[in-house]
């Protein structure tokens with residue numbers, strides 16, 4: 546598979562943007578656990594936010610492959626900063642797939658232009674991998690939903706203007722898969738509170754928050770999709786977004802590999818540079834091969850998705866394998882940096898911390914394997 550000229554241009558432009566806008570500031574953002582959101586707005590102005598959104602809603606009308614290619618380049622330069630840009634539209638997939646025409650016309654152009662950041666709130670203190678355990682309630686009262694409950698680990702929780710909230714709308718339905726719906730909330734609404742979570746191991750420039758809802762009133766027309774179909778919409782949403790997380794993993798790994806190569810070519814030992822040692826060369830070869838395999842997986846998964854031939858098993862393979870690759874490559878790269886890799890001055894220690902998230906969020910690696918197995922076991926060969 547070969548990228549088109551347009552796709553190659555997108556890759557170069559995204560790389561150039563990331564180098565110029567945040568390469569030199571990434572260390573400081575990580576240390577201070579903050580980000581300069583004007584960079585997200587500039588990314589949007591340059592067309593890097595929500596490229597999968599259709600032209601009739603102001604988007605570029607490109608695919609999830611292009612969205613993932615941009616993500617890989619942003620994460621390659623810095624994962625925490627890349628996360629700010631690439632998650633600014635996290636939830637637009639859901640609005641585009643399930644929203645009404647009016648919702649799409651109203652929200653999507655604002656996301657693409659960088660006017661607003663959005664997020665998606667699913668996880669709760671007692672419900673993560675098993676989303677059927679969520680307790681946050683969106684109770685229908687006349688022409689509104691009243692939301693009560695809490696959410697945990699929500700990306701952009703303090704910075705998002707709108708959040709898509711996954712909540713129980715009918716607790717009495719026997720089938721747990723039919724109890725929930727997705728409701729879009731303006732975070733300026735009374736009763737909404739977001740508290741930033743400090744002390745994350747990695748992607749510290751990204752905002753992660755704990756959310757509390759206390760009688761938050763949302764117009765009933767803010768339901769996204771159908772009432773009671775939230776679980777199924779969520780699974781479709783993950784099939785669009787997990788590939789994107791796979792691209793994040795490939796980006797961290799590629800960045801870490803480049804640091805390793807640069808370091809071993811300079812570092813002197815045993816009468817030459819580290820790069821002359823065959824044991825070191827084997828490490829470089831193995832890192833690069835795993836990255837190529839992970840990239841091929843996400844390219845193909847995204848290509849099929851963009852061409853109406855979604856393969857959920859392939860999406861989960863890409864997400865799981867890219868996560869494992871990110872952790873493996875960051876670890877090996879740090880190893881090749883020796884003691885220097887262990888101190889804050891060197892970027893590899895940050896990438897090492899950043900890589901781990903890929904194996905946890907939007908489906909832990911074990912959940913991905915469960916998806917792969919269930920898909921394969923129900924196929925007839």
Ligand SMILES: Cc1cc2nc3c(=O)[nH]c(=O)nc-3n(C[C@H](O)[C@H](O)[C@H](O)COP(=O)(O)OP(=O)(O)OC[C@H]3O[C@@H](n4cnc5c(N)ncnc54)[C@H](O)[C@@H]3O)c2cc1C
Pocket residue numbers: 664665666667668672673674675697698699700701745748753902905906907908909910911912915
């Ligand atoms: C930085 C960050 C950002 C996040 N952003 C968001 C966000 O924007 N929105 C949102 O809703 N959530 C978000 N999350 C939450 C994230 O998606 C969850 O943490 C993740 O889904 C795992 O859920 P959990 O933490 O409750 O772990 P649990 O569900 O308690 O699982 C713990 C571990 O148990 C194992 N496990 C779980 N299920 C299985 C299984 N079926 N088979 C085998 N092993 C299993 C896995 O090793 C897993 O890691 C974020 C988390 C972090 C850390």
